[in-house]
Amino acid sequence: MALTTRFGTAMDTDRMITQFMEMVRIDSESGEEAAFMAWLLPVLRGLGATADLDAYGNLIAKVPAKGSAAEPILLSCHGDTVKPGKGIRPVLRDGVIRSSGDTILGADDKAGIAELLETLRVAPVHPPLEIAISRQEEVGLLGVKNLDYGRLTATRGFLLDNDTLDTIITGGPSYFAIDVKVIGKSAHAGMEPEKGVNAIAAASRAIAALRLGRLDAETTSNVGVIQGGLIRNGVPDLCTFLAECRSLDHAKGQALADELVATIRREVEAFGASAEIAVNNLCRASHIDPATAWTVDVARKALARLDIEARPALMCGFTDASIYNNHAIEMAVVGIGARQEHSTDEHIHVEDMERAVAMMVEILRLSA
Numbered sequence: 001m002a003l004t005t006r007f008g009t010a011m012d013t014d015r016m017i018t019q020f021m022e023m024v025r026i027d028s029e030s031g032e033e034a035a036f037m038a039w040l041l042p043v044l045r046g047l048g049a050t051a052d053l054d055a056y057g058n059l060i061a062k063v064p065a066k067g068s069a070a071e072p073i074l075l076s077c078h079g080d081t082v083k084p085g086k087g088i089r090p091v092l093r094d095g096v097i098r099s100s101g102d103t104i105l106g107a108d109d110k111a112g113i114a115e116l117l118e119t120l121r122v123a124p125v126h127p128p129l130e131i132a133i134s135r136q137e138e139v140g141l142l143g144v145k146n147l148d149y150g151r152l153t154a155t156r157g158f159l160l161d162n163d164t165l166d167t168i169i170t171g172g173p174s175y176f177a178i179d180v181k182v183i184g185k186s187a188h189a190g191m192e193p194e195k196g197v198n199a200i201a202a203a204s205r206a207i208a209a210l211r212l213g214r215l216d217a218e219t220t221s222n223v224g225v226i227q228g229g230l231i232r233n234g235v236p237d238l239c240t241f242l243a244e245c246r247s248l249d250h251a252k253g254q255a256l257a258d259e260l261v262a263t264i265r266r267e268v269e270a271f272g273a274s275a276e277i278a279v280n281n282l283c284r285a286s287h288i289d290p291a292t293a294w295t296v297d298v299a300r301k302a303l304a305r306l307d308i309e310a311r312p313a314l315m316c317g318f319t320d321a322s323i324y325n326n327h328a329i330e331m332a333v334v335g336i337g338a339r340q341e342h343s344t345d346e347h348i349h350v351e352d353m354e355r356a357v358a359m360m361v362e363i364l365r366l367s368a
Contacts, residue, residue: 074157171287196235
């Protein structure tokens with residue numbers, strides 16, 4: 001393997017792609033990241049990092065400075081993937097990497113990790129680096145919430161977990177997970193249906209009354225899962241459904257969560273059933289000011305070197321950056337090039353991975 005210059009940066013694309021494809025073959029659905037973390041630890045150590053796991057299983061590494069006395073920065077990705085993410089078979093064709101079609105690819109976020117590793121190999125200069133690879137990001141940011149922050153000293157950094165390279169994410173929403181159990185009464189559907197209370201019908205009535213979809217520019221709500229019943233000819237006594245709401249304004253998100261809960265309870269009880277409802281505020285809205293944030297300024301300058309005019313943006317998807325920013329670590333989210341994440345059509349262009357490496361090398365140069 002040999003370095004070639006791509007987008008003004010010497011890198012080994014073949015090495016990066018080979019390593020990325022090796023990574024995605026290692027199963028790491030949320031909660032099952034141990035094998036992948038075990039693979040990643042010696043790779044980072046081989047690049048001169050001190051690296052181990054914290055008590056929650058997140059990977060934390062530190063890389064000494066190269067030609068710089070600047071303050072340390074934090075670089076972060078997540079090591080878990082969504083389902084279906086077992087038995088991934090990556091395919092490279094015409095400069096695009098896809099899965100074989102029956103799983104996700106895992107570019108979210110293993111492409112970010114592959115780009116980070118290649119950046120560490122080829123960056124000619126950088127400040128001291130702290131690296132955090134979290135687990136269970138996809139199921140509520142659980143890894144970063146339980147990260148051992150006592151082992152970090154950086155007060156600013158970059159999260160490699162945005163899709164497009166021409167946006168820099170500066171904030172995310174408050175997110176409320178709403179788990180509902182509707183309790184009715186069972187009966188024979190043909191012989192004595194009047195003696196039952198149909199939990200599916202009660203849940204359906206409640207869901208139909210909810211305000212769902214995009215409610216305004218910064219607020220959304222959804223019901224994503226409904227389960228109930230065991231047999232066709234029985235009045236079901238139990239139905240569960242999973243709802244969510246999110247808003248870039250925390251107070252608005254909290255008010256919407258309260259509204260959804262009140263509506264569900266009112267409609268279920270009006271049907272003659274009852275509801276058990278659990279609400280979990282998984283993350284709180286956070287924003288950094290794009291006009292003054294050091295991380296945004298550095299990322300924009302780095303991308304400008306690639307002739308990419310990047311714009312700051314807020315997103316209603318949540319990332320680890322929300323938790324870092326709530327811990328007073330200024331984190332901007334930069335792009336990795338993944339497309340159609342969370343689907344079996346997920347893919348990534350090799351050229352975008354090369355651009356991401358060039359961006360990160362320039363970010364480290366500016367940070368140094």
